[in-house]
Amino acid sequence: MIVLFTDFGLHGPYTGQIKAVLHQTAPGVPAIDLFTDAPVGNPKASAYLLAVYAAGTVFLCIVDPGVGGTRPAIVLEADGRWYVGPGNGLFELVQRRATKTRSWDIDWRPEHLSASFHGRDLFAPVAAMLARGEPQPGQRGDDRDRRADWPDDLCEIV
Numbered sequence: 510m511i512v513l514f515t516d517f518g519l520h521g522p523y524t525g526q527i528k529a530v531l532h533q534t535a536p537g538v539p540a541i542d543l544f545t546d547a548p549v550g551n552p553k554a555s556a557y558l559l560a561v562y563a564a565g566t567v568f569l570c571i572v573d574p575g576v577g578g579t580r581p582a583i584v585l586e587a588d589g590r591w592y593v594g595p596g597n598g599l600f601e602l603v604q605r606r607a608t609k610t611r612s613w614d615i616d617w618r619p620e621h622l623s624a625s626f627h628g629r630d631l632f633a634p635v636a637a638m639l640a641r642g643e644p645q646p647g648q649r650g651d652d653r654d655r656r657a658d659w660p661d662d663l664c665e666i667v
Contacts, residue, residue: 511540511640512565515628516547516555516572526629527569535637541565550574552599560602563590569636570594571628582615582631584645593636595627596650617646 517523531540548554555572573595581596587607592600604610622630
């Protein structure tokens with residue numbers, strides 16, 4: 510199963526485009542809309558919401574105000590669950606709360622990668638690869654995207 514966690518909202522074409530790619534690249538693998546209205550453009554607040562979910566095997570997570578920028582594209586394995594998305598702090602609390610984690614920098618690239626929709630062009634195909642049981646399409650990461658200054662509890666944010 511692939512679980513979608515995004516800030517795309519309930520209106521517009523983005524979730525549909527993502528699901529079309531997932532259906533094409535991983536036919537027969539269910540894609541579930543877990544949360545489509547995460548705090549828009551706010552990976553920090555979204556990280557606290559993402560950390561409380563435990564359903565699914567592959568999480569496709571996109572809250573990415575820096576799309577097309579220097580943030581890495583990553584795959585995280587945390588306690589047997591896979592997370593695919595931007596290395597911008599979105600997975601920070603998942604990493605902290607997991608017993609065992611490993612991460613990879615995604616080095617696979619599609620033939621066409623738009624500057625503004627990595628969710629469709631990069632992250633969705635990688636999530637589909639993982640859901641099909643293929644190996645991680647990248648190199649072992651070094652946790653450089655960790656945010657040590659973030660509190661463990663959302664209530665601590667002022």
